[in-house]
Amino acid sequence: MRQTSVPSAGHSFAFHKMVGAGNDFVVVDARTRPFTPDADLVRWIADRRNGVGCDQLLAIDPAPDGEAAFAYRIWNADGGEVAQCGNGARCLALLWATELAPVQAQTQAQAQAFRMSSAAGPVEARVAGGAAAVSMGVPEFRPHLIPLHATSEATRYTIGLGDRSVRLGAVSMGNPHAVIVLEELGETALASAPVTTLGPAIERHPAFPERANVGFVQLLARDRVALRVWERGVGETLACGTGACAAVAVLADQGAVNELVNVDLPGGRLVVEWQGRGTPAWLSGPAGKVFEGKISL
Template sequence: MHGIGNDFVVLDCREHAFALQPAQIRALGDRHTGVGFDQLISIEPPRDPSCAFYYGIWNTDGSPSGQCGNGVRCVAAWLHRAGALAIGELVMIESPSGPVTVRLANAHEVTVDMGEPVFEPAGIPLLADSMADHYEVVVDNRTLVFGAVSMGNPHAVVTVNDLADPALEQLGPLLTAHASFAEGANAGFVQRVDRSHLRLRVHERGAGWTRACGTGACAAMAILHQRGEVSDSVTVELPGGKLRIDWSGPGHPLWMSGPAAFVFEGEWPVSALSG
């Protein structure tokens, strides 16, 4: 499946426990010798009895992820196709970072309550003395000014004038791995077109540059909203397509809306991943 180009392998683990090891996940994620994906998602019975299902998330390198905005929309569309989620129904499902609420507008358009952004450094986590609208780090002998937030996973967002600047190709991986982020970070580079329109590229920890990052779109909007630079409803344009992000500010949940698409399905024996 994919959500505006952010692509996933979705595994039905409702009756069979997820048992892949990191090396097997990497083998499945290889785009030349496996299937290929930005993240692998498992759909499982809930751990939290207040939720209908649980979904796990793993990056291409086999590392776990706490949240995936484009992925949760695909989970909702998958559950609808499986007969477990009706159009218009509000359903709470459990992510590694906690419950989220989803609602299908139709079979391929999903709105997700992504919760409230977390700006406190300890909750990101970010090594900083206090919460601020702007932070600075030195990367590749240049000072980068960024905002930081957690949307269930850590994000650093840098405002730029040109998303085609070739320097970003090197700065993205360096910011992702910067020592200021104890668990790494998704590095977003955002261009503000106007108060209701952003353009964005994201280098994701564990996956690299992706065509779209749902939590990255949420993070960029939230950080600029905190600074008073955008409205309560914003279109975020990524290389793979557009998302709508709605947030009224502190004390309110942030909502993300966008498409989810099926690409193909099949079966792969676990024994094929042992090598």
């Protein structure tokens, strides 16, 4: 269990609790009041016993230029700041389109199609009904940009873990991902995949200098896969948007899946559309607001 300490008192802030395919987030609107949490505060908010509880903490900031509706920052439950989160981006898109966009924009098309700014780059968003789709950028396979310590780019890499070796694909979706195809481990079902043992070992393997998210994917058909993800700094989660994109990108790059793939995760189904190298991957699926509240410290 995560050990957390209650941060020092002296201020309060409002938040929105959002869920996307089982991934849950605490969202703070920091457009008019700066929000700069330290690692202790992030861990305390994320704690499911003493705080609100979430996989990631998100902050909405003013856009750095006129080309984006807003900017956002992301912290994992362990307190570390990261560059991207697919389901988090989808939840932010839905929250903006349904509640936070200026009143005059909510009745116009820009409330349903707009751009967000992240540390990983611009993110295009589309919102319709209760679903949100976001462009997660162009998958990056070059090892030094994942980053991954490797002498050259390959479709599969072999890393040593004690007395065993594991073969995996690797790609960046604004954050580093290792993708393990279960058949290559001799697994017969996703339920028996060694997510909680192999996941943390690969996450912190020296081959990944910034650690890695680790996906375990089972190919069910050319348009459907099943996936479990060990998220960097969080642990196993019910869903991972960038993990879904990474799994599809690795499989599609080898011709194993179609351009449109349903990704079944423990928290629900996401859909990834990717037309191949040099093009962005689009992530879509359900998102919703659970409640809102105020934290007083």
